[in-house]
Amino acid sequence: MARWQPDAGERLRVAALDLFEERGFDQTSVAQIAQRAELTERTFYRHYADKREVLFQGQEQLNDALAAGVAEAPELGPLAVADEVLVRAASFFDDERRPFSRRRQQVIDANPELVERERAKMAHLTDAVAAGFRARGVPDVRAAVAAGTVVSAFQVTFELWVAPAETRDFTVLGRAVVGELRAALSADAAL
Amino acid sequence: MARWQPDAGERLRVAALDLFEERGFDQTSVAQIAQRAELTERTFYRHYADKREVLFQGQEQLNDALAAGVAEAPELGPLAVADEVLVRAASFFDDERRPFSRRRQQVIDANPELVERERAKMAHLTDAVAAGFRARGVPDVRAAVAAGTVVSAFQVTFELWVAPAETRDFTVLGRAVVGELRAALSADAAL
Known part of the structure; x- marks a missing residue:
C-alpha cells in the first residue's frame, strides 16, 4: 500500500461492496469502484487483480x-x-x-x-x-x-x-x- | 423417442462424445453432433435441451x-x-x-x-x-x-x-x- 494512500485497499473494498449491493456485481465496474472510493483505477489494480478479487482476497x-x-x-x-x-x-x-x-x-x-x-x-x-x-x-x-x-x-x-x-x-x-x-x-x- | 428413429438418443450421445473428444466441447455445435449421428438438429432437441445435457442427462x-x-x-x-x-x-x-x-x-x-x-x-x-x-x-x-x-x-x-x-x-x-x-x-x- 502506498504511504500517501492509507487504507486504500479497505476504502476500495467498502466502495465495491456498496456498489455490488446497490447495482449488482455484474453492473459494477472497476472505474466506478475507484471513483466511489475517490481513488484511481491504477490504485485499484495495485490492490486487486479484478473486481471479483475484492470478494475473494x-x-x-x-x-x-x-x-x-x-x-x-x-x-x-x-x-x-x-x-x-x-x-x-x-x-x-x-x-x-x-x-x-x-x-x-x-x-x-x-x-x-x-x-x-x-x-x-x-x-x-x-x-x-x-x-x-x-x-x-x-x-x-x-x-x-x-x-x-x-x-x-x-x-x-x-x-x-x-x-x-x-x-x-x-x-x-x-x-x-x-x-x-x-x-x-x-x-x-x-x- | 420416435419409432422410426430407434436409439436416436444413444446415437447422438456417441456422436457428441466423439466430437467433444476430437474438437473439444466448446468447438462442437449441435448441428455437427446431429450431422455426425446422421440425424436432424430437430431430433437432437427432442432428446437434449443443449449439448451440455448430453453429458448431464x-x-x-x-x-x-x-x-x-x-x-x-x-x-x-x-x-x-x-x-x-x-x-x-x-x-x-x-x-x-x-x-x-x-x-x-x-x-x-x-x-x-x-x-x-x-x-x-x-x-x-x-x-x-x-x-x-x-x-x-x-x-x-x-x-x-x-x-x-x-x-x-x-x-x-x-x-x-x-x-x-x-x-x-x-x-x-x-x-x-x-x-x-x-x-x-x-x-x-x-x-
Missing part, C-alpha cells in the same frame, strides 16, 4: 492456515482434525469481520458466477486438506473421504456464522458443528 | 435414487446412509456404462464450465441428502454435516470408479470407501 492465506491445522492436529481422526482446522479458521472470522462477511455472502449468493467461484474454492480446500492428510501418512482414499468430512464441517460452520441472526462466535459454532457430527456418527452402530 | 434420476437411499436407510448414521446411497448409485454405474463415464469425465475435466456444472450437481446432491436426513427428523445442522460426509463418500467412490485402470465394480469400491471412512474415524479417540 485472502483465500490463499485461509487455505494455508487450514492446511496447517491438518499438519499440526494432535490426532488424525477427521473430528480431531476438524476441531483443529476450525480453531485456525476462527482467527480469520472474528466479530469485526462478520458484518462484511455477511454482506459479501449476500452478494455472492445473488450471482451464479460468484457461487461457482465459491464452490471452486471449497473444492481446492478439500484437495489441500486431503494433501495434508496424505503428508501425514494417511492413505489416498482415506485422506480423500476424511478431507470431505472436515471441509463439510468447515462449510456448515461458516454458513451458520454468516447467517443473519447468528451471534455465537466462530469457535463456539465450530465446536457445535463437530459435536453434531459426532452425534450423527453415534447412530452408526457399525462404527 | 439422467442426473435428476440419480439424485432421486440417492435421496431414496437416505429415506430408506435402516439407520441414520452417516456411514449406514452412505452404504445405502452407494448401493443405489451402483445401479446407475455398471460396467456397461463405465467406458462412456470415463470418456465423459475426461471431457468434463478438460472444460472449466463443465467442471463447474459438476460441482453444482454435487452441491445440489448434498442439499437433497440433507433434506432426506431432515425428513427423518435429524436436526438441521446435524443433517447438513452428515450429508457432507455421505456425498463425500459418493464422490470419492465415483472418482475411483471412473479412474483409468480401475476394474472393481461400484459396489465393491463403495464398500471400500465407507470402510476407509470408518478406519479414519477410528482414529478419533473422542468419538
Whole structure:
C-alpha cells in the first residue's frame, strides 16, 4: 500500500461492496469502484487483480492456515482434525469481520458466477486438506473421504456464522458443528 | 423417442462424445453432433435441451435414487446412509456404462464450465441428502454435516470408479470407501 494512500485497499473494498449491493456485481465496474472510493483505477489494480478479487482476497492465506491445522492436529481422526482446522479458521472470522462477511455472502449468493467461484474454492480446500492428510501418512482414499468430512464441517460452520441472526462466535459454532457430527456418527452402530 | 428413429438418443450421445473428444466441447455445435449421428438438429432437441445435457442427462434420476437411499436407510448414521446411497448409485454405474463415464469425465475435466456444472450437481446432491436426513427428523445442522460426509463418500467412490485402470465394480469400491471412512474415524479417540 502506498504511504500517501492509507487504507486504500479497505476504502476500495467498502466502495465495491456498496456498489455490488446497490447495482449488482455484474453492473459494477472497476472505474466506478475507484471513483466511489475517490481513488484511481491504477490504485485499484495495485490492490486487486479484478473486481471479483475484492470478494475473494485472502483465500490463499485461509487455505494455508487450514492446511496447517491438518499438519499440526494432535490426532488424525477427521473430528480431531476438524476441531483443529476450525480453531485456525476462527482467527480469520472474528466479530469485526462478520458484518462484511455477511454482506459479501449476500452478494455472492445473488450471482451464479460468484457461487461457482465459491464452490471452486471449497473444492481446492478439500484437495489441500486431503494433501495434508496424505503428508501425514494417511492413505489416498482415506485422506480423500476424511478431507470431505472436515471441509463439510468447515462449510456448515461458516454458513451458520454468516447467517443473519447468528451471534455465537466462530469457535463456539465450530465446536457445535463437530459435536453434531459426532452425534450423527453415534447412530452408526457399525462404527 | 420416435419409432422410426430407434436409439436416436444413444446415437447422438456417441456422436457428441466423439466430437467433444476430437474438437473439444466448446468447438462442437449441435448441428455437427446431429450431422455426425446422421440425424436432424430437430431430433437432437427432442432428446437434449443443449449439448451440455448430453453429458448431464439422467442426473435428476440419480439424485432421486440417492435421496431414496437416505429415506430408506435402516439407520441414520452417516456411514449406514452412505452404504445405502452407494448401493443405489451402483445401479446407475455398471460396467456397461463405465467406458462412456470415463470418456465423459475426461471431457468434463478438460472444460472449466463443465467442471463447474459438476460441482453444482454435487452441491445440489448434498442439499437433497440433507433434506432426506431432515425428513427423518435429524436436526438441521446435524443433517447438513452428515450429508457432507455421505456425498463425500459418493464422490470419492465415483472418482475411483471412473479412474483409468480401475476394474472393481461400484459396489465393491463403495464398500471400500465407507470402510476407509470408518478406519479414519477410528482414529478419533473422542468419538
